[in-house]
Amino acid sequence: MQDVTGYIHSIETAGTLDGPGVRRVLFLQGCPLRCLYCHNPDSREFRCGRQTSSFEQLRDIARNRNFLLKSGGGITLSGGEPLSQPEFVKSILKGCKQMGLHTALDTSGYTGWRADDELLSYTDLVLLDIKHIEPDSYKKLTGVELQPTLDFARRLAVKGIPIWLRYVLVPGYTDNAEQIKKLATLAAELGNVQRVDILPFHNMGGYKWEELGLDYKLKDTPEPDKISIDMAQNTFREAGLTVY
Ligand code: SF4
Numbered sequence: 748m749q750d751v752t753g754y755i756h757s758i759e760t761a762g763t764l765d766g767p768g769v770r771r772v773l774f775l776q777g778c779p780l781r782c783l784y785c786h787n788p789d790s791r792e793f794r795c796g797r798q799t800s801s802f803e804q805l806r807d808i809a810r811n812r813n814f815l816l817k818s819g820g821g822i823t824l825s826g827g828e829p830l831s832q833p834e835f836v837k838s839i840l841k842g843c844k845q846m847g848l849h850t851a852l853d854t855s856g857y858t859g860w861r862a863d864d865e866l867l868s869y870t871d872l873v874l875l876d877i878k879h880i881e882p883d884s885y886k887k888l889t890g891v892e893l894q895p896t897l898d899f900a901r902r903l904a905v906k907g908i909p910i911w912l913r914y915v916l917v918p919g920y921t922d923n924a925e926q927i928k929k930l931a932t933l934a935a936e937l938g939n940v941q942r943v944d945i946l947p948f949h950n951m952g953g954y955k956w957e958e959l960g961l962d963y964k965l966k967d968t969p970e971p972d973k974i975s976i977d978m979a980q981n982t983f984r985e986a987g988l989t990v991y
Contacts, residue, residue, distance in 0.1 A: 748842065750802040753835030756790040756827055760811070766851035766872055766911075768820025771811055773804065773839070778828040780855055781890035782878065783964050784917055786952030790827040801838035805846075808839075812846050821849030823874070830858040833866060840869035857891050859899025872941075873903055876913045879921055880930040888920060897933075904937040912940050912988075916971045916979050917948040927979050931986035943983045943990045947971045 754776040762772040774787070776796030785791065808815075808822060815821055822843045829836050829852055840850050852862075853874040862870075877896055879885040885893035903910055912934050916922055934940045949970050956963035971979075980990045 749834075749838055750800050751835045751838045752798065752800050753804075753832050754794060754796045755799050755804075756787065756796045762823065765823040765825060765853055765874060766821065767849065769815060769818035770820045770823045770851070771808060771815060772823045772825055772853075773829075774825050775827045775829045775832055775836070777831045778826055778855075779831060779891060780828065780857060783888055783920070784915060784948055784952075784968075786955070787827070788952070788955050788959055788961055793831070801835055801842065804839055805842040808843060808848070809846060812848065815848060819849075821851065821871070823851040823853055825853035825874075828855060828858060830854050830861050833858075833861040833863070837863075837866040837869065840866060844869045854899075855889070856896035856899035857889075859895060859902065862899075867903075867906060867908060870908060872909050872911065874911045874913055875900060875903070876915070877930060877934075878915065880926050880933065884920070884926075900937055904939045907939060909939050909941045910937070912943045913946060914943065914979070915946045915948055916976060917965070918969055918971050918975065920968075922971060922975050922979070924978055924982065927982045928986075931983045931988065934983070935986040935988055940988055943980075943988050945976060945979045945983070945990065947976055 756774040756776045759772040762770045765772050777793035778791045824836055843850050849871050851872040852870050855876050879888050882893045953963050953966055983990045
């Protein structure tokens with residue numbers, strides 16, 4: 748197995764939201780998207796953050812292996828966009844599988860084509876953010892095209908790799924009932940979406956945009972109300988999906 752250099756933004760040692768059980772979550776540095784609601788704009792630039800290596804990370808993971816195993820948890824590679832560093836990711840996932848740990852990738856899917864079949868063979872679960880279902884709106888929200896994400900979702904379905912679909916609900920941007928229904932229909936058709944997480948937009952990352960001197964276009968956007976959250980959750984439920 749090869750030791751691969753990578754760049755990391757930060758590490759959460761005991762997360763409980765990004766996959767089953769307790770997770771060690773590695774937030775990788777660098778992301779090609781420019782989501783208007785990004786909560787970690789400081790994780791988007793490439794080739795900065797902390798330089799490390801896959802073996803260094805695997806040594807740290809090995810020290811926590813028993814604790815993670817006992818909880819039914821494992822490792823989650825998040826970002827930024829983890830698939831922007833596919834060889835680094837592959838090396839860590841492979842090492843984790845050799846340790847018997849559950850593995851998850853938290854990705855926008857935009858660079859899903861960079862995950863080769865070997866990398867996916869070490870991936871137990873994908874937390875897939877489909878940020879919008881309309882190509883034009885997706886591009887306005889993220890700065891990139893939607894199609895690669897849909898292609899990646901279909902590839903995961905063919906391989907039978909489970910997806911936890913994540914959808915950030917942003918008033919005025921992603922809370923249109925018809926569009927949510929369209930996404931729910933597509934998610935149900937895939938056949939490998941195990942659960943859906945509706946993530947209500949919040950403004951807590953706004954200060955980071957200011958610190959970086961960036962124009963935060965959503966600074967006056969409110970959080971979604973209960974009616975809107977219920978509507979989104981029910982729409983996915985009506986499509987036959989499990990919603991959290
Ligand atoms: S994909 Fe995630 S890290 Fe990248 S810009 Fe969007 S919210 Fe930020």
